Amino acid sequence: MVAGAGAATVHGDRAAWARAAVVIDRVLDALRPGPSPEREPDPAPAPLGIGPIVGRYVSFEVGGVRQRVYYESAGTGPALVCLHTAGADSRQFRYLLEDPELTGQWTVIAFDMPWHGRSEPPAGWRHETYRLTTETYAATVLGFLDALGLRRPVLAGCSMGGAIALYLASEHGDRFTGVCALEGGLGNPSRFVEWTHRADVDHSAFLTSWVGGLIAPASPAGPAAQTLWGYAQSGPGVYQGDTYFYAQDLPKYADSLKPAGCPLYVFSGEYDYSATTEMSREAAVRLGGELVEMKGKGHFPMSEDPAGFAGHLFPVLQLLHGKYEG
16 A cells, blocks of 8 residues: 555555454554544534435336335435445535435435445345446436436436446437536556455454545544445445445446546546545546645545545536526
């Protein structure tokens, strides 16, 4: 792995590292010189009582296979459909779903991909190897839109969700009023984690370490911790199957993608080394989109620093609101 300025490259047995990642993190934290960076304050706690988010299930077919998918929604107005990151679920968009400024203008909808969160895996999941492909991912997103009768929503996806958002903007741009691709380039082979789905590696503990370095150091402590908790709860082999899409399958399509068929905004956090600003800029240039650089932000802006992210997202959504023709 390679860290920032002044750091060294470390070589070794990745499986051994995965087994001991939690201990290694604590040792490195203890050795880190100087005080920790000052964090942004946590958001105000949710008010007591019933919250505004409504959760439901919808069933539809993808490639002839019936899927039972969980989604949450809140608000009124044009639809903003949100796609979570690899190995996670729609809880990452909780702060957007609970933001009265946003939900006063948009119907915010976030769903769990099959195998993720509260959506269902196939009955034989214990005997199947999960591998997400570009074709299946795109068909699932479009199938969800059709099942809910959503016409030309705005799509906002992060990480692998941002990557498929780029693909959909290119191949199915007419289905969207606009696309916001967050922290999603056109593939990164280094993110395939083949060594994690092993009997001798606690994937839930390892993943919090693997993705923890992608969180910006100044992100609020509470949201950052909740972001990692979501990764500790993913199903066995799910993160690996998602990174297959991002690291191995999507790059096959990258060179053939045409310019986006709708307004495209590519958001990039300063501390994201999974989809770097250079990768995001390349995707924006190739597809004719606009790069939105987010200084001081990490790989999970909507969940790790919701207030800071709103300052970048809301102006773009205001532009897209005026283009909505649903």
